[in-house]
Amino acid sequence: MTAKQQYKRPNAVLEFFGRMTKAFSAKLGVILFVIIVLVCLIGPFFSPYDVNGIDLINMFKGPSKAHLLGCDEMGRDIFTRLMYGGRYSLALGLCSSLFGAAVGVIIGSVAGFFGGKIETFLMRLMDVWAALPGMLLCILVSNVMGSGFFSTVLALTVGGIPGTVRMIRGQILTERSKEYIEAAQSINCSSFSIMFRHLLPNVIQPVIVTTTMGIGSTMIMAASLSYIGLGIQPPNPEWGAMLATGKTQIRTYPHMLLVPGIAIALTVFAINLMGDGIRDALDPKLRD
């Protein structure tokens, strides 16, 4: 037996998933999320309807055998549109959260590591940035950049950056003064390996949790943007856009509003449950 095998620890990823899904709620969250993602990705291939196919005979039709979730004001199948729209919503939520976290981690790390004038400059910048309401910034960027997918991602990202930056910097300040960092210096680790091998893994945990939780709220924000007519534009079936068209028919044909609304709520719920699970799984003190 070689030393490598002898000291092998259990596969970290598998172990992580095992710990994460130990709680019932987290398991539920993961299952729900996986189902939603799979339906959105694979579902459209099995749908007999065109996502933008207008069918005036079935206008405002309620749920039936042919149209499981009914039809909208142009007779388009709502279930099909929901699956297509889910791709937009999920992609927007994921991309914006990850992009925002990446930018935040970089700025926060730079501020925390280097300190001094760089830190003062960056943190005061973040103070100003955070003073503007996130939704306002989002609308502003969306307005200026136009309505494409990437400009929407950018618009959804800007609001969350100062929070991540502050969190990472605070974490780095507490970790940096701990003795194991000095110990790493005393065995002559390079600053690069101190940053990435020692510091970052120890400060990244809250970012992972807030980013996961953030996907949900980012999706809501994306829906709000479409709702007020920015972001993803009709006839693309984004969930928020579907809500916006449904709102005019709320008294007569409530299914048009309820279906995308429930879809958003369910997805955000699943993501939040998952976020809780990840937080518990990442806490080394809860490991046994």
Added chain:
Amino acid sequence: MSTNKEVFLSVKNLEVSYSQARREVRAVNGVSFDVQKGKTLGLVGETGAGKTTIAKAILRILPDPPAKVKSGEIFLGGEDLLKKKEEDMLDVRGKKIAMIFQDPMTALNPLMTVGDQILEVLLLHNDYDKAAGMREAGRMLETVGIPAERYAEYPHQFSGGMKQRVVIAMALACNPELLLADEPTTALDVTIQAQVPELINDLKMKFGTSMILITHDLGVIAQTCDDVAVIYAGKIVESGTKEDVFDHPAHPYTLGLFGSLPDIDSRTSRLSPIAGMPPDPTNLPEGCSFHPRCPHATDACRKGQITSREITPGHFCACIREGGN
């Protein structure tokens, strides 16, 4: 200190200060000492006397800013460490000089297995491949009395005493010539406190390492050291062999330290500490820094600089009183 023996590390007139907003904290003020090969030097002093700063200055890991080495020389094998280039410190840090940290609870990275942390030192300084390094790291764990099977466990799965053993294993991994032990027993409970110096002593014998032991525990000094230097307000006030200092303490501060130890034979209800507080390092008193607390202080103590005198061969004391006590 005597120089006829083989001097391994020599610190000359080291001065370190920390700059705070508008103020200067003079942590170390002209400290000189030698460490002989294979011997242990104990640095004793109160909290804030500058002991840890000296150790970090030797390794050059003081955070700059705010810390600044203002003057002094640190010779290791004929080379001045303070003049070395940063990249040349690779041969020194972790390889020639290693440090044992005070608090084992925070001295280990919580997200790396203990074995990997030892492996990291080994790979940084040797040409091992990973498998050989892991075997060596496992062997190091065995050396400090931890079964090698626990290689893949994380620090939180160890008790405080065992973590300290891991820290010691990390420090000894590359067989350093000099070990800086910064209060290795302070954070441990009393039952473990006795084991750690014993372990360090054994390993020191085994590897022939020189050591600087920093502590405020006179008992640990008695157990492990050959030479002792007593530090007060960033200066060495008395130094000599352990026997010199323990049997014939000369400086009033050293006397005060011994006086404040409880005596098992006499029934006293109160300890007798040294009156007063250590001086504010931003505003050190003129003359001898100990004079505000010294029972024997005279006008001469309050003015001129007090230099160290050799009272018996190898036993130095920085006090103007004749022959101490």
